[in-house]
Amino acid sequence: xxxxxxxxxxxxxxxxxxxxxxxxxxxxxxxxxxxxxxxxxxxxxxxxxxxxxxxxxxxxxxxxxxxxxxxxxxxxxxxxxxxxxxxxxxxxxxxxxxxxxxxxxxxxxxxxxxxxxxxxxxxxxxxxxxxxxxxxxxxxxxxxxxxxxxxxxxxxxxxxxxxxxxxxxxxxxxxxxxxxxxxxxxxxxxxxxxxxxxxxxxxxxxxxxxxxxxxxxxxxxxxxxxxxxxxxxxxxxxxxxxxxxxxxxxxxxxxxxxxxxxxxxxxxxxxxxxxxxxxxxxxxxxxxxxxxxxxxxxxxxxxxxxxxxxxxxxxxxxxxxxxxxxxxxxxxxxxxxxxxxxxxxxxxxxxxxxxxxxxxxxxxxxxxxxxxxxxxxxxxx
Amino acid sequence: xxxxxxxxxxxxxxxxxxxxxxxxxxxxxxxxxxxxxxxxxxxxxxxxxxxxxxxxxxxxxxxxxxxxxxxxxxxxxxxxxxxxxxxxxxxxxxxxxxxxxxxxxxxxxxxxxxxxxxxxxxxxxxxxxxxxxxxxxxxxxxxxxxxxxxxxxxxxxxxxxxxxxxxxxxxxxxxxxxxxxxxxxxxxxxxxxxxxxxxxxxxxxxxxxxxxxxxxxxxxxxxxxxxxxxxxxxxxxxxxxxxxxxxxxxxxxxxxxxxxxxxxxxxxxxxxxxxxxxxxxxxxxxxxxxxxxxxxxxxxxxxxxxxxxxxxxxxxxxxxxxxxxxxxxxxxxxxxxxxxxxxxxxxxxxxxxxxxxxxxxxxxxxxxxxxxxxxxxxxxx
Numbered sequence: 001x002x003x004x005x006x007x008x009x010x011x012x013x014x015x016x017x018x019x020x021x022x023x024x025x026x027x028x029x030x031x032x033x034x035x036x037x038x039x040x041x042x043x044x045x046x047x048x049x050x051x052x053x054x055x056x057x058x059x060x061x062x063x064x065x066x067x068x069x070x071x072x073x074x075x076x077x078x079x080x081x082x083x084x085x086x087x088x089x090x091x092x093x094x095x096x097x098x099x100x101x102x103x104x105x106x107x108x109x110x111x112x113x114x115x116x117x118x119x120x121x122x123x124x125x126x127x128x129x130x131x132x133x134x135x136x137x138x139x140x141x142x143x144x145x146x147x148x149x150x151x152x153x154x155x156x157x158x159x160x161x162x163x164x165x166x167x168x169x170x171x172x173x174x175x176x177x178x179x180x181x182x183x184x185x186x187x188x189x190x191x192x193x194x195x196x197x198x199x200x201x202x203x204x205x206x207x208x209x210x211x212x213x214x215x216x217x218x219x220x221x222x223x224x225x226x227x228x229x230x231x232x233x234x235x236x237x238x239x240x241x242x243x244x245x246x247x248x249x250x251x252x253x254x255x256x257x258x259x260x261x262x263x264x265x266x267x268x269x270x271x272x273x274x275x276x277x278x279x280x281x282x283x284x285x286x287x288x289x290x291x292x293x294x295x296x297x298x299x300x301x302x303x304x305x306x307x308x309x310x311x312x313x314x315x316x317x318x319x320x321x322x323x324x325x326x327x328x329x330x331x332x333x334x335x336x337x338x339x340x341x342x343x344x345x346x347x348x349x350x351x352x353x354x355x356x357x358x359x360x361x362x363x364x365x366x367x368x369x370x371x372x373x374x375x376x377x378x379x380x381x
Numbered sequence: 382x383x384x385x386x387x388x389x390x391x392x393x394x395x396x397x398x399x400x401x402x403x404x405x406x407x408x409x410x411x412x413x414x415x416x417x418x419x420x421x422x423x424x425x426x427x428x429x430x431x432x433x434x435x436x437x438x439x440x441x442x443x444x445x446x447x448x449x450x451x452x453x454x455x456x457x458x459x460x461x462x463x464x465x466x467x468x469x470x471x472x473x474x475x476x477x478x479x480x481x482x483x484x485x486x487x488x489x490x491x492x493x494x495x496x497x498x499x500x501x502x503x504x505x506x507x508x509x510x511x512x513x514x515x516x517x518x519x520x521x522x523x524x525x526x527x528x529x530x531x532x533x534x535x536x537x538x539x540x541x542x543x544x545x546x547x548x549x550x551x552x553x554x555x556x557x558x559x560x561x562x563x564x565x566x567x568x569x570x571x572x573x574x575x576x577x578x579x580x581x582x583x584x585x586x587x588x589x590x591x592x593x594x595x596x597x598x599x600x601x602x603x604x605x606x607x608x609x610x611x612x613x614x615x616x617x618x619x620x621x622x623x624x625x626x627x628x629x630x631x632x633x634x635x636x637x638x639x640x641x642x643x644x645x646x647x648x649x650x651x652x653x654x655x656x657x658x659x660x661x662x663x664x665x666x667x668x669x670x671x672x673x674x675x676x677x678x679x680x681x682x683x684x685x686x687x688x689x690x691x692x693x694x695x696x697x698x699x700x701x702x703x704x705x706x707x708x709x710x711x712x713x714x715x716x717x718x719x720x721x722x723x724x725x726x727x728x729x730x731x732x733x734x735x736x737x738x739x740x741x742x743x744x745x746x747x748x749x750x751x752x753x754x755x756x757x758x759x760x761x762x
Contacts, residue, residue: 287668
C-alpha cells in the first residue's frame with residue numbers, strides 16, 4: 001500500500017478507482033445479514049485479488065476466505081491469510097502446489113466432484129502424510145460442475161475413496177444460475193434450494209458415516225436475500241465487495257452502491273454522431289457485456305462524472321482496444337453534454353471481477369473523495 | 382527471455398502457448414506482400430506487448446513500430462526500439478510523458494484529430510522546444526475517431542495550428558470497419574478506399590503547403606489483400622503476428638495459421654450433458670466473443686489437442702471465471718471424446734489481443750513442438 005503520491009486529477013488513465021466508503025457499506029451489509037443467521041462468512045477474494053483489499057475486507061487474517069486459483073492461495077497464504085478454500089475442482093498436476101502451501105501452515109482446502117479425482121487426491125495425501133481437507137462439490141442448479149445432491153451412490157463412492165488418505169471435510173456448491181435471475185422472490189427461491197440441496201448431500205454422507213462438518217454455499221445473488229439456511233455452516237460471496245451493473249440488474253444492489261469504476265479521459269469527439277471518445281476501451285473495461293441479456297442493457301458501462309455521480313442516460317456504447325465511445329443510451333432522446341478533451345469521467349463496470357482483472361492496482365478514494373491509497377492487485381495462476 | 386526451464390507437460394495451466402514456426406510464417410507472409418508494394422511496414426505491438434516477441438517480429442530495433450499505450454511506448458523505447466507511433470489520440474495529460482520519452486532519444490510520434498487538441502500539442506511543443514512529429518487521424522469508414530478525408534477546412538485548420546510548434550508529420554487511418562467483412566473482394570475494396578481516402582487528405586494538406594511526408598494506413602483485414610496503394614508510405618497491422626478465429630472468419634487466415642493458444646487441463650465432466658470441464662475460463666480466454674456475429678460462431682474458442690491439432694467440432698461452449706465447458710458445436714451430431722481428468726488441451730482464441738492480455742507471459746514452442754523460451758509480456762497504461 002502506498003499513500004499520498006497521487007490524486008484523481010493527474011493520475012494516468014485509464015485506471016481503477018475504488019470508493020472505500022461504498023466498499024465498506026457493501027461489506028457491512030452482508031456481514032449484518034450473515035450475523036443474523038449465525039453462519040460463517042467466507043468471502044471470495046477472486047474479485048479483489050489484492051492483499052490490501054483483503055485486509056480491508058476481512059475481520060482478521062485467521063478469518064475464512066475463498067480463492068479461485070492457486071496463485072491467489074499462495075499470495076494470500078504468504079501474506080498470512082490462514083484459512084483458504086480453493087473453490088475450483090483441482091487437477092492432479094496442481095496437488096504438489098496444494099501440499100507445498102499446506103506445509104507452510106496455510107489451512108488450504110480443496111474440492112473434487114468425481115471418484116477419478118478423489119483417487120488422485122487420496123493417493124497424494126497418503127503419500128505426503130497430509131490428510132488434505134477436501135469438500136465434495138454439489139451441482140444444485142445444473143450450472144456447471146458438481147455431483148447431483150441426490151446421487152447417493154456417487155457421493156458415497158467419492159467420500160469412501162477420499163477418506164482413505166484425505167479428509168472428507170464437507171460439501172460445497174455455487175448456485176451460479178442465480179446470475180440469470182432478476183426478482184428478489186426468484187433469488188429467495190434459488191437461495192432456499194441452494195441450501196436445502198447442499199444439506200441433502202451432507203445428510204447422505206453423514207448417513208454413510210462421514211462427519212462432513214462443513215456445508216458451504218454461496219453466490220452474491222443468493223447471499224443478499226433474507227432466507228433461513230438451516231444446516232448451512234458457511235456462506236461465500238465475492239463480487240458484492242464492489243458490486244457492479246450485472247448485480248444491479250439482478251437486484252442485489254443499486255448502481256449507486258457500486259464501489260468500483262474506471263477513471264477515463266475524453267480524447268475526442270465525433271460531433272455529427274453525438275459521440276464522446278475516451279481512453280477506456282475494452283482493455284480497461286473488459287469485454288464483459290453481462291448486462292446485454294438483462295432487462296436494461298448497460299452496454300460497456302454507465303458513465304459518471306469524476307466525482308462518481310451518475311450522468312443519466314450516458315453509456316459507453318462501444319469499445320475498441322484503447323477507445324471507448326460514449327453516447328446517449330439508444331432509445332432515449334437526450335444529447336451528450338459538452339465535455340472538452342481532457343475531461344475526466346468514471347465508468348461503472350458490467351462485471352467487477354472482469355474489469356478489475358484488466359488492471360494491476362486500485363486507486364482508493366476515501367472520505368469526501370480524498371485520495372488515500374494505492375492497493376496493488378495480482379493475476380495469474 | 383528464459384530457456385529450458387519448462388515443458389508443456391508440467392507447466393501450470395491455464396497459460397499461453399505461442400507456436401514460433403506459425404508466427405514466423407505469419408510474419409513472412411505480410412513482409413513479402415508489403416515488399417512487393419515498396420511501402421514500409423510499421424507492425425503494431427499492441428497484440429504481443431512483449432520485448433522478446435517484438436525482437437522476434439521486427440527486422441531491427443530501428444524498424445518502425447506502432448503502439449497503443451504510452452506504457453508500451455516507454456517499455457519498447459527503453460528496450461531500444463527507436464521509431465514508434467502512438468496510434469491513439471493523445472490527451473493533454475499525456476504530453477509530459479510523450480516529451481519525456483522523446484527526450485531519451487526515442488522518435489515517438491503522436492496523433493490528433495481536432496483543432497482543440499492540436500492547440501494543446503503545439504503549445505506544449507513550443508514550450509518544450511521539441512517539434513513533436515504529429516499525424517492527423519483520418520476517419521475513412523465512419524469507424525471511430527478522425528477527421529473526414531474531404532473535410533478541407535478542418536484538416537487545414539489542424540495543420541496550421543500544429544505547425545506553430547509541432548511538426549505536421551502526415552496523416553494516418555485505421556480501417557476498423559474491415560473487421561465486419563467476410564469476403565476478399567470486400568476487403569480489397571475496403572483496402573483501396575482506406576488508401577485513396579488517406580492520400581486524399583494528404584493531398585489537401587500538401588496543397589495548403591504542408592510537406593506531410595507520411596501516409597500511414599492499416600488493419601490486418603485490409604493488409605492481407607493484394608491491392609496497390611499509390612501514395613501510401615507505410616502499412617500497420619498487429620494481430621496478424623498470431624492471427625485468431627475472428628481473422629479466420631474474416632478470411633485473412635485459416636485456423637491452422639493461428640500461432641497463439643491457451644493450454645488448459647481437464648478438471649471434470651458432466652457426462653449426462655456431454656460436457657468436459659477445463660481450467661481455462663474467461664479469465665484465461667478473455668470475454669471476447671468476436672466470432673459471435675460471424676458466419677461460424679466459435680463460442681469461446683476451438684479446441685485442439687496438446688500438440689495443437691484441431692479437434693473437429695469441439696468448442697468451448699461457455700465460461701465462468703476459472704471454468705470452461707467444452708462440448709460439441711451446437712447443431713453437430715458428434716459426442717465429446719473420452720478425456721480423463723488431467724488431459725491437456727489447447728484453445729484457439731477469438732481475439733488474440735484480448736486473450737493475450739489476460740496473461741503475463743508466453744510459453745514459446747519451437748520446431749517439432751520442442752519447448753524453447755518464455756517471453757514475458759506486460760500491460761498497463
